[in-house]
Amino acid sequence: MSTAQTIFLPDDPTKPRWTWIALLLLLYHLLFLLPTLRHSPDPPQELKYPVLVRTFVLLIQWLGFYIAWRGIRASRLTFADLLGKQRSSNRPTWNDCKDGFAIIVLAIGVNLALAHFQPFVRSTSLHSHTLLQYSMALLVAISAGITEEVTYRGFFLSQLRILTRNLRLAVFLQAALFSLFHGFEQNLTLALSRFFYGTLFAFFA
Numbered sequence: 001m002s003t004a005q006t007i008f009l010p011d012d013p014t015k016p017r018w019t020w021i022a023l024l025l026l027l028y029h030l031l032f033l034l035p036t037l038r039h040s041p042d043p044p045q046e047l048k049y050p051v052l053v054r055t056f057v058l059l060i061q062w063l064g065f066y067i068a069w070r071g072i073r074a075s076r077l078t079f080a081d082l083l084g085k086q087r088s089s090n091r092p093t094w095n096d097c098k099d100g101f102a103i104i105v106l107a108i109g110v111n112l113a114l115a116h117f118q119p120f121v122r123s124t125s126l127h128s129h130t131l132l133q134y135s136m137a138l139l140v141a142i143s144a145g146i147t148e149e150v151t152y153r154g155f156f157l158s159q160l161r162i163l164t165r166n167l168r169l170a171v172f173l174q175a176a177l178f179s180l181f182h183g184f185e186q187n188l189t190l191a192l193s194r195f196f197y198g199t200l201f202a203f204f205a
Helices: 020-030 033-037 051-074 079-083 090-117 131-164 167-181 188-204
Strands: none
Touching: 020 051, 020 131, 020 167, 051 131, 079 131, 090 188, 131 167, 131 188, 167 188
């Protein structure tokens, strides 16, 4: 009688895989959970946004980006896989502009709704007051457009999709992590708005 023999085939080298670096990033995000859940009975007061804080934000953004970059390589993905290849036609560029305008309109609508209903608590507002602070705010915004989008709509979205085998669930999970990442400077109202942003960005991505 012939016996059945189990043959173990090697992984497809072109297929993305789950990496333990994603778990490291998940644990990293738990550090921001407690600041998000904090409650203060005191009325909100306007605080100045020091340059040192924004420098810290930049470091946090690029640390997360570096870990995500290592995870992208470990999962056999490339930046072209995550971000799409460059296109030469003007038509897709116009479509991207329309998508960007739609995102802005939807984000403003959510901000107005949250400001009106105030579902949780109001946040202390952090405003720039000097040219250096405004410059740092702009730098943080540009940096976020690179680091956070690659980390969340790129690496996390693909890794969570592999783990859950469910694209919709992966979208909501990465949005929750995106919101949690901002925990050092937010309350539950801001966390809700950033969860919406993460979901919106992933939908368009």
